[in-house]
Amino acid sequence: MSDTQVTDAHGEAIDDDKRDFIFIATGAAAAAGAVSLGWPLVAQMGKAADTLAAGSIEIDISKIAEGQQLKMLWRGAPVFVRHRTPKEIAEAENTDISKCPDPQTDSERLVAKPDGTIDPRYLVMVGVCTHFGCIPVGESGDYDGWYCPCHASHYDTSGRIRKGPAPRNMAIPDYTYISDTVIKVG
Amino acid sequence: MSGHPSTYEPKYGATKWLDQRLPIIRMGADFMTFPSPRNLNYWYTFGGILTLCLVSQIITGIILAMHYVPHTELAFESVQRIRRDVPFGWLLQPMHAVGASMFFFAVYVHMFRGLYYGSYKAPREVLWIIGCLIYLVMMATGFLGYTLPWGQMSFWGATVITGFFGAVPVVGESLQQWLLGGYAVDNATLNRFFALHYLLPFVIAGLVGVHVWALHHVGQNNPIGITPKTKKDTLSFHPYYTVKDAFAVVVFLLIFAFFLFYQPDALGHADNYIEADALKTPPHIVPEWYFLPFYAILRAVPDKLAGILLMLGAIAVLFVLPWLDTSKVRSMRFRPVARGFFWIFLFFCFILGWCGAETPDNMVPFLSVGDKGLNFTWLSRIATFYYFAYFVIILPILGLVEKPKDRPESITKAILGDSSHGAAAPAE
Numbered sequence: 001m002s003d004t005q006v007t008d009a010h011g012e013a014i015d016d017d018k019r020d021f022i023f024i025a026t027g028a029a030a031a032a033g034a035v036s037l038g039w040p041l042v043a044q045m046g047k048a049a050d051t052l053a054a055g056s057i058e059i060d061i062s063k064i065a066e067g068q069q070l071k072m073l074w075r076g077a078p079v080f081v082r083h084r085t086p087k088e089i090a091e092a093e094n095t096d097i098s099k100c101p102d103p104q105t106d107s108e109r110l111v112a113k114p115d116g117t118i119d120p121r122y123l124v125m126v127g128v129c130t131h132f133g134c135i136p137v138g139e140s141g142d143y144d145g146w147y148c149p150c151h152a153s154h155y156d157t158s159g160r161i162r163k164g165p166a167p168r169n170m171a172i173p174d175y176t177y178i179s180d181t182v183i184k185v186g
Numbered sequence: 187m188s189g190h191p192s193t194y195e196p197k198y199g200a201t202k203w204l205d206q207r208l209p210i211i212r213m214g215a216d217f218m219t220f221p222s223p224r225n226l227n228y229w230y231t232f233g234g235i236l237t238l239c240l241v242s243q244i245i246t247g248i249i250l251a252m253h254y255v256p257h258t259e260l261a262f263e264s265v266q267r268i269r270r271d272v273p274f275g276w277l278l279q280p281m282h283a284v285g286a287s288m289f290f291f292a293v294y295v296h297m298f299r300g301l302y303y304g305s306y307k308a309p310r311e312v313l314w315i316i317g318c319l320i321y322l323v324m325m326a327t328g329f330l331g332y333t334l335p336w337g338q339m340s341f342w343g344a345t346v347i348t349g350f351f352g353a354v355p356v357v358g359e360s361l362q363q364w365l366l367g368g369y370a371v372d373n374a375t376l377n378r379f380f381a382l383h384y385l386l387p388f389v390i391a392g393l394v395g396v397h398v399w400a401l402h403h404v405g406q407n408n409p410i411g412i413t414p415k416t417k418k419d420t421l422s423f424h425p426y427y428t429v430k431d432a433f434a435v436v437v438f439l440l441i442f443a444f445f446l447f448y449q450p451d452a453l454g455h456a457d458n459y460i461e462a463d464a465l466k467t468p469p470h471i472v473p474e475w476y477f478l479p480f481y482a483i484l485r486a487v488p489d490k491l492a493g494i495l496l497m498l499g500a501i502a503v504l505f506v507l508p509w510l511d512t513s514k515v516r517s518m519r520f521r522p523v524a525r526g527f528f529w530i531f532l533f534f535c536f537i538l539g540w541c542g543a544e545t546p547d548n549m550v551p552f553l554s555v556g557d558k559g560l561n562f563t564w565l566s567r568i569a570t571f572y573y574f575a576y577f578v579i580i581l582p583i584l585g586l587v588e589k590p591k592d593r594p595e596s597i598t599k600a601i602l603g604d605s606s607h608g609a610a611a612p613a614e
């Protein structure tokens with residue numbers, strides 16, 4: 001090798017190892033730079049601080065009559081609070097959940113009051129179809145619960161998916177009873 | 187653009203000077219004299235029509251953007267204001283909205299033309315794939331634009347389509363909320379959709395440039411699919427095809443004008459004249475007509491993820507079509523059996539469009555009595571099956587077993603028979 005040594009413009013010998021090192025170091029610095037700049041470019045699309053902070057809502061559930069449903073906007077999506085009739089409660093509780101696509105008992109879908117009791121009359125859930133996000137219509141469908149008109153998903157009186165393309169039960173939001181009759185969502 | 191030897195001769199001092207530094211006039215001149223097969227029919231005028239559509243969308247779009255306000259509280263009203271109060275807004279807004287439909291109509295004709303004449307086969311695979319990419323970006327642009335007027339269909343269409351991303355296993359929900367910039371479709375979503383809707387048409391313009399580059403590199407296909415052999419098989423693009431394209435454009439614009447002046451809302455959905463309401467889903471959500479066949483494929487399967495994959499597959503299959511069709515014969519004119527399957531394919535594409543517009547549980551008229559017979563879910567399943575079978579079963583097998591008809595030796599022979607030395611050949 002040494003008898004045909006490569007020289008640069010100044011007649012100095014070229015050290016290949018040194019060149020490789022410079023190439024790799026430059027490449028590595030450029031890659032690190034691209035990634036650290038790329039991340040902010042991607043992350044800016046996420047939820048902004050004000051969206052994340054978009055507070056909580058309080059709902060006085062005593063004002064909802066039996067068989068009535070309240071719809072409130074929370075985080076841009078509707079929250080349903082339904083005062084269920086005894087028939088609806090019975091249907092929700094007496095379902096053989098082993099046949100449900102997303103098995104959950106009715107009481108698993110309710111939140112206890114401060115004294116530890118569960119009031120099965122009030123069902124609180126995010127009123128968004130788990131298929132592609134349409135808002136299901138109440139008191140309809142094959143299971144007396146909700147029916148999503150977009151692609152025909154049927155939910156029962158506990159908001160569980162029973163038939164149609166939606167994969168999951170309607171979601172239960174984070175909520176607590178701050179008194180016997182007032183709930184706080186979020 | 188390569189493909190044929192340049193015949194441009196700069197005549198003046200200034201053009202000679204420029205030609206040595208930037209041969210831009212030469213490029214234009216070579217474009218105008220590009221040798222095109224002499225037998226191109228009117229199905230070949232849609233490329234020119236599409237170029238016009240793109241230019242029209244960009245010009246009217248930039249004008250709309252001068253008056254439109256991308257905010258959830260003002261967007262709906264600002265579009266109404268464009269239509270009622272802005273000078274000539276009544277003309278320019280529908281030019282853009284109807285224009286989108288005309289654009290898609292033209293692109294569908296253009297694509298079916300390619301399917302019929304085998305324009306995707308060697309050596310035009312890359313040309314075809316770039317076309318598929320353009321179609322994909324057009325679909326994105328159309329979807330984003332439809333969100334902007336912030337009507338009920340805008341809002342719920344955006345909700346359903348962005349919901350697709352929620353079906354991705356594990357990261358689905360985070361991905362969807364990242365795209366939306368929130369928990370649901372809201373102001374952040376509208377704003378970014380506007381920014382992207384402004385950007386994508388220029389991406390399309392760039393892709394069109396590459397599309398035409400590829401076209402001029404491999405040369406145009408033609409209705410008989412025989413490669414031009416001699417100079418007699420071709421004509422200069424100008425004036426022969428500039429005139430033919432111009433005539434087709436006039437006819438196209440007549441149809442455009444009919445919708446524009448008499449039926450500006452016929453191609454849209456009445457629910458989009460109701461302002462977006464996050465608390466109420468319209469009872470019957472449908473996409474714009476040009477997405478209906480894909481919507482039908484989406485709904486044909488009862489599973490969320492499978493439906494989306496099938497729908498994406500319906501587009502993906504177009505990209506690999508050059509390698510699925512095993513026949514070396516380009517034009518369906520010489521493939522009597524394949525031609526029959528092609529027309530059935532077209533028929534089922536219309537059926538899919540029909541299914542996409544109907545409620546899945548409803549019964550199909552003529553094919554059912556009472557609640558017995560075929561409902562739209564099953565009809566869309568049959569049509570979806572044929573859609574895929576055409577590409578992955580029929581075309582691959584037919585190419586191996588079908589006996590094509592005899593093909594003429596050359597384009598000129600096909601037109602003039604053996605007396606092709608006569609005066610009938612136009613002077614060049």
Ligand code: HEM
Binds near residue numbers: 240265334383
């Ligand atoms: C590939 C080309 C394009 C397509 C297919 C397209 C499609 C659409 C569609 C379907 C709509 C909804 C119209 C309605 O229903 O009222 C729309 C709206 C809009 N587009 Fe485009 N567009 C294109 C290019 C552009 C460009 C280049 C701009 C300019 C920046 C633009 C700006 C707008 C604006 C401001 C609106 C909202 C106003 C309205 O709804 O009329 N578009 N577009």
Ligand code: FES
Binds near residue numbers: 149152166
């Ligand atoms: S969005 Fe509810 S069924 Fe598709």
